[in-house]
Amino acid sequence: MGSTSAENRDAQGVGRRDLIKRSAALGLVTVPTMSFLAACASGGGDDSSGGDADKGTASKTNPFGAKKGSKLDVVVFKGGYGDDYAKAWEASFKKSNGITSTHTGTQEITGKLQPRFNAGNPPDIVDDSGAQQIKIDVLYKNGQLLDLAAVLDAPSVDDPSKKVRDTLIAGTLDPGVQEGKVVALNYIYTVWGLWYSGKLFKEKGWTAPKTWDDFLAVCQQAKKAGIGGLAHQGKYPYYINVAIMDLIAKKGGIDAVKAIDNLDSKAFVGSDAAQAGVEAIYEVVEKGLLMSGTNGLTHIESQTRWNQYQAAFITCGSWLENEQLKQTPADFEMTFLPMPLLDGSKMPFEAIRAGSGEPFIIPAKAGNLPGAKEFMRRMLSKEWSTSFAKEANSLTILKDGVDASVKLRPGTQSTVEASKAAGDNTFRYLYPDWYSEMDTSIQNASNELMAKRIQPKEWLKRCQAAVDKQAKDPASKKNRHE
Amino acid sequence: MRTGQHRFVAGFLLVPVALYLIFVIWPYIQTFGYSLTDWKGQSQTFKFVGLDNYKALIHDDVFMEAIWHNILFLIFIPVITILLALFFAFMVNAGGRSKAGGVQGVAGSKFYKIVYFFPQVLSLAIVAVLFNAVYRSDGGGLLNGVLIKIHLVDPNNPVEWLNEPNMVLWALLAAVVWHGVGFYLVLFSAAMQSIPRDVYEAALIDGASRNQSFFRITLPLLWDTVQTAWVYLGIVAMDMFVLVSSMTQNMGAYGGGPDHHSDVMSTVMMRNFEYFGKSGYACAMGVVMLLLTLVLSVVMLRATRRDRVEF
Numbered sequence: 100m101g102s103t104s105a106e107n108r109d110a111q112g113v114g115r116r117d118l119i120k121r122s123a124a125l126g127l128v129t130v131p132t133m134s135f136l137a138a139c140a141s142g143g144g145d146d147s148s149g150g151d152a153d154k155g156t157a158s159k160t161n162p163f164g165a166k167k168g169s170k171l172d173v174v175v176f177k178g179g180y181g182d183d184y185a186k187a188w189e190a191s192f193k194k195s196n197g198i199t200s201t202h203t204g205t206q207e208i209t210g211k212l213q214p215r216f217n218a219g220n221p222p223d224i225v226d227d228s229g230a231q232q233i234k235i236d237v238l239y240k241n242g243q244l245l246d247l248a249a250v251l252d253a254p255s256v257d258d259p260s261k262k263v264r265d266t267l268i269a270g271t272l273d274p275g276v277q278e279g280k281v282v283a284l285n286y287i288y289t290v291w292g293l294w295y296s297g298k299l300f301k302e303k304g305w306t307a308p309k310t311w312d313d314f315l316a317v318c319q320q321a322k323k324a325g326i327g328g329l330a331h332q333g334k335y336p337y338y339i340n341v342a343i344m345d346l347i348a349k350k351g352g353i354d355a356v357k358a359i360d361n362l363d364s365k366a367f368v369g370s371d372a373a374q375a376g377v378e379a380i381y382e383v384v385e386k387g388l389l390m391s392g393t394n395g396l397t398h399i400e401s402q403t404r405w406n407q408y409q410a411a412f413i414t415c416g417s418w419l420e421n422e423q424l425k426q427t428p429a430d431f432e433m434t435f436l437p438m439p440l441l442d443g444s445k446m447p448f449e450a451i452r453a454g455s456g457e458p459f460i461i462p463a464k465a466g467n468l469p470g471a472k473e474f475m476r477r478m479l480s481k482e483w484s485t486s487f488a489k490e491a492n493s494l495t496i497l498k499d500g501v502d503a504s505v506k507l508r509p510g511t512q513s514t515v516e517a518s519k520a521a522g523d524n525t526f527r528y529l530y531p532d533w534y535s536e537m538d539t540s541i542q543n544a545s546n547e548l549m550a551k552r553i554q555p556k557e558w559l560k561r562c563q564a565a566v567d568k569q570a571k572d573p574a575s576k577k578n579r580h581e
Numbered sequence: 582m583r584t585g586q587h588r589f590v591a592g593f594l595l596v597p598v599a600l601y602l603i604f605v606i607w608p609y610i611q612t613f614g615y616s617l618t619d620w621k622g623q624s625q626t627f628k629f630v631g632l633d634n635y636k637a638l639i640h641d642d643v644f645m646e647a648i649w650h651n652i653l654f655l656i657f658i659p660v661i662t663i664l665l666a667l668f669f670a671f672m673v674n675a676g677g678r679s680k681a682g683g684v685q686g687v688a689g690s691k692f693y694k695i696v697y698f699f700p701q702v703l704s705l706a707i708v709a710v711l712f713n714a715v716y717r718s719d720g721g722g723l724l725n726g727v728l729i730k731i732h733l734v735d736p737n738n739p740v741e742w743l744n745e746p747n748m749v750l751w752a753l754l755a756a757v758v759w760h761g762v763g764f765y766l767v768l769f770s771a772a773m774q775s776i777p778r779d780v781y782e783a784a785l786i787d788g789a790s791r792n793q794s795f796f797r798i799t800l801p802l803l804w805d806t807v808q809t810a811w812v813y814l815g816i817v818a819m820d821m822f823v824l825v826s827s828m829t830q831n832m833g834a835y836g837g838g839p840d841h842h843s844d845v846m847s848t849v850m851m852r853n854f855e856y857f858g859k860s861g862y863a864c865a866m867g868v869v870m871l872l873l874t875l876v877l878s879v880v881m882l883r884a885t886r887r888d889r890v891e892f
Contacts, residue, residue: 209855216623230834233623237858241624333718333744335831336838387737392725395718395741395830404719536857539833546830547840550744 154469162253165473167197172466173474174212176228176457177204179422180287184490185226188474188483195477198470208232216243221462223471227283228457234535235275235283235458240574244282245461250472251281256480263479270525271455271496274532278577284475285455286487288494290435290514291341291416292451297432297509299408307436309448311346311379314412314439318388321411327390329383330410331549332398336542339380339549342414345438345452347376348526352445360529360580362570367563375441377548377555384549394549398422406431416456420510421492433510435517450524451517455496533578540565609871615864622860634865644866647844648873650750654757654818654845655877659811662758666765666810667803669697671795673766674773675781694770697763705760709827712756716742716828743829746842753824753843757817765810772806773799808885815881819874822847833857846870 155166171192175185182204189200203222205211209231215221216233221243227233238244251264251272258266268288275283295307303324308314318328332338348356351372359366367373383389390410393401399422405413406426413419420433427433437451459478461471477483484500487493492508494501494515501507507515518525531538544561547553553561569575616634620627638644673690687693700708715723718741728734742752776799784794800807822835825848830838834856837844846866854863 213623217625219625231855234856234858237621238623240858241621242626243623333741333830337831390719391737392717392719392722392739392741395716395744397713400717400719400721535833539852539856543832543838543840546744546838550741550839552746552839 159254159259161196161473162476163249163469163472165196165198165467165469169198169467169470171198171200171224171470171474172203172222173200173224174203174205174208174222175226176208176232177206178229179418180457180491180493184487187486187490188478191483191486192474192477196470196473198467198473200474206231216241216462219464220466221464223461223465223467224474225460225462226286226457227460232458235460236277236533236535238460239277239282243462243464244277245463245465245468245471247275247281247284247461247475250284250461250475253472253476256477256482263476266479266498267496268455268498269523270453270527273527274454274456274529275458276529277533283458283460284478285458286478286495287418287455287457287491288453288496288518289416289418289456290451290453290518292345292414292438292517293342293412293436294405294415294419294510295412295434295436296405296408297434298428298430299411301432305411307434308439311439311441315382315386315388317411318383319386322388326408327393327410328388328412330390330393330401330405330413332396332401332413332415333394333546333549334397336546336549338398338414339545340542341416341452342438343376343380343545344528346379346441347372348452348528349438349446349450350375350441350444353526354445356526356528357580359566360533360578362566362575364563364567364570366566367559370559373559373562374555377558379441381548381555381558384551389549394546402426412436417511417514418456418493420508424492433508433513435510435513437517437521446526447524449517449520449522450526451521452527453518453521453525454527529578529580534569534575537565537569540568612864612867612871615861616868618861620861620864621858622854623858627861630861634862635869637862638865638869643841643844644846644849646841647846647849650843651819651821651845651873653750654754654821655815657754658757658761658818659814661754662761662765662814663807663810665758665762666769667800667807669693669762669766670769670773671799674770675791675794675799694767697766699763700760701764701767703760705823706827708756708760709824712752712759712824713828716752718742718744743843744839746839749829749839749843753821753828756824756828757821761814761817765814768806768810769803772803776802804885808882811881811885812878815877816874819870819877820847821845822851826851846873 155161155164155169157164173185173189175182182202185204186202189202192198192200203211206229208225208227208229212221212225212233216238227235227238235244252262255261255263255266264272271285271288272281274285275281299305300307303320305317305320308317315328321328329342331342344359347359347370351358351370355370355372357363358370390401390404393404393410396404402413402415402419402423403426404410406423406428417435420427423433437449440446440448459475461468461475465471479497481497481500481502484495484497485502485505487495488501488505488507492511494511541562544553544558544565548555548558615627617629617631618627619630673686673693675686703711717723717725719739720726720729720736722739722742724742725734725739729736729739734740740748743749780798781794784798789797822845825837825843825845826835829836829843832838832841832844833852835848835852837848837852847870850863850866850870853859853866
């Protein structure tokens with residue numbers, strides 16, 4: 100299971116956040132050329148390791164010896180999910196452990212934290228997400244991340260006889276793995292695929308398609324009805340890759356996923372699954388079944404058009420509902436749909452890309468390591484997971500982690516059902532977390548494909564070239580999707 | 582007395598010079614240092630790699646293409662902005678029909694001056710938002726909306742202005758020019774107003790047309806101001822970060838699409854610096870940008886040097 104960069108950013112419901120951030124934040128950078136140089140420079144800093152100065156006595160209920168009266172420096176990405184959930188946690192942490200938190204909710208993770216990492220005085224726990232997240236692979240390579248094994252092997256808050264690790268949904272730790280170590284806790288449980296409006300489908304008498312042919316048929320009917328078949332968030336080609344890569348995974352099975360993650364020399368060129376997947380998407384383009392203008396729209400523009408019934412389907416992850424809360428009509432019935440199947444697919448229709456996003460990290464040089472570890476352990480309790488679901492309207496990676504009293508919205512509810520139906524049939528790409536540059540090249544190729552400037556054959560060639568280039572980097576030998 | 586004066590001057594200069602050294606010169610030197618390392622951006626551990634980053638830079642097609650885009654901007658942004666600003670400034674100051682009273686602007690010139698200046702008070706971020714709405718790729722965009730209304734564009738295939746390799750740079754250019762013309766119009770107007778009226782009047786009496794009085798009188802007397810404008814606009818052209826990163830198709834981060842057709846040096850640099858974690862490499866790009874900017878400023882000042890006319 101893997102997450103992609105945009106997904107990390109989006110997994111938090113980044114939508115609105117992205118738009119505002121991308122325009123507004125960029126405005127802050129209105130500097131003439133030369134000040135970029137200054138951006139490169141940093142102050143000096145020492146490389147001393149993290150502090151245990153705040154260590155108290157360890158006990159069964161306090162396995163790390165978090166010290167009462169100590170301070171915890173919490174930095175949370177304040178995007179589509181807001182930061183109220185974190186404030187609720189911090190209040191609860193003060194009650195249970197007597198530790199006061201300094202709370203920072205921000206969109207400028209890089210701007211605020213890069214100098215602190217470089218100077219050796221990072222915060223204690225960080226929700227490192229959003230468009231301005233510091234990439235996890237980058238932080239890891241700089242030796243800034245704590246191996247989270249200690250937290251994961253500690254007793255769970257809800258059931259001390261179990262390790263925290265065993266209370267989580269299978270596979271959700273994977274995207275936080277770098278070179279075999281879990282260094283980021285991807286806290287939100289996310290599924291990816293297609294979405295449609297239950298209301299629109301009922302009105303038009305369409306049924307949710309299970310095969311690619313049925314999908315194309317619905318798109319054709321949509322076209323006849325004067326709207327688009329498939330919408331995607333073209334300005335960020337990350338999104339159309341959700342569809343393309345899902346088709347490839349389901350057609351070729353988990354081997355096709357691993358071939359790409361493990362930089363196989365036949366990951367794209369010479370892979371029947373890859374060819375079938377990209378040709379299927381190209382058929383949508385060629386037959387004019389895309390929503391008009393969708394290639395150039397931002398995610399918010401595109402998703403809002405879809406909310407206005409201008410397209411039958413859109414590709415996205417399960418943050419979509421939260422992101423579109425304000426734009427979604429009350430009777431829209433947002434519904435999740437696993438990617439329809441191509442002929443001869445190795446995975447069943449129910450199979451979905453599923454996994455976790457919104458990486459929380461503990462800096463290796465954090466001042467209050469015991470406090471940070473205890474905080475993270477409590478994040479994985481039913482109490483905190485429920486308060487997250489309440490404040491942020493999303494599921495966490497804790498198994499059965501939402502109290503029955505919380506009523507979910509229709510879209511989120513449909514993802515719960517889809518996850519149940521999928522069972523163990525979930526997959527996830529890891530390459531976007533490992534190889535930002537290769538991911539970018541593949542996204543770039545997809546953007547050209549959707550604009551009909553290249554054909555599927557050229558797309559495969561470009562993607563394979565990106566894979567081959569990455570494989571030449573000796574550092575890539577250390578990552579392996581088993 | 583002399584030493585006292587020196588001390589007095591030095592006392593005033595000490596603080597600004599120190600600030601300049603610490604916050605401008607020292608970061609440049611540091612950047613150059615980092616450009617010789619494999620620094621990954623988030624810690625102070627790195628290896629010295631000599632000139633490897635610079636060698637890699639020469640083979641980086643994306644960066645090389647980005648330099649060409651900057652050069653393209655460097656040619657067209659100043660030329661178009663200055664020509665338009667000069668034209669408008671001449672019209673609002675001296676372009677009106679001559680009456681017995683002498684030289685004046687076209688009717689309503691005061692009003693125009695204010696209107697032209699409006700875009701300048703907007704921050705670039707807002708300009709980006711505005712032009713995103715103008716260039717929006719479906720019928721909701723201003724351009725597409727109008728073109729669809731007058732049946733020049735098929736509503737099912739609207740023009741994706743910012744997703745067309747051959748159009749995206751010109752679309753950005755239009756936004757920059759729109760934003761800049763007003764300021765230079767005011768700048769040139771101020772300079773024009775300092776040109777003595779009797780010079781124009783003398784020309785009028787000698788039977789000079791509008792064109793003649795513009796090319797023979799206004800332009801030569803404005804040359805200093807034009808030169809300054811050229812340098813400022815050159816710096817704008819070497820930057821372009823805000824508009825590219827917030828308007829164009831996303832290439833991982835900081836815009837630059839489609840297929841790097843709108844990437845400029847600053848966006849490629851920031852993408853490498855933050856998103857790919859190749860910070861040492863990005864610093865090498867920064868140093869190249871600095872050198873190019875310096876060389877261009879010097880060339881520009883030399884090339885536009887003229888004898889100064891006293892009046």
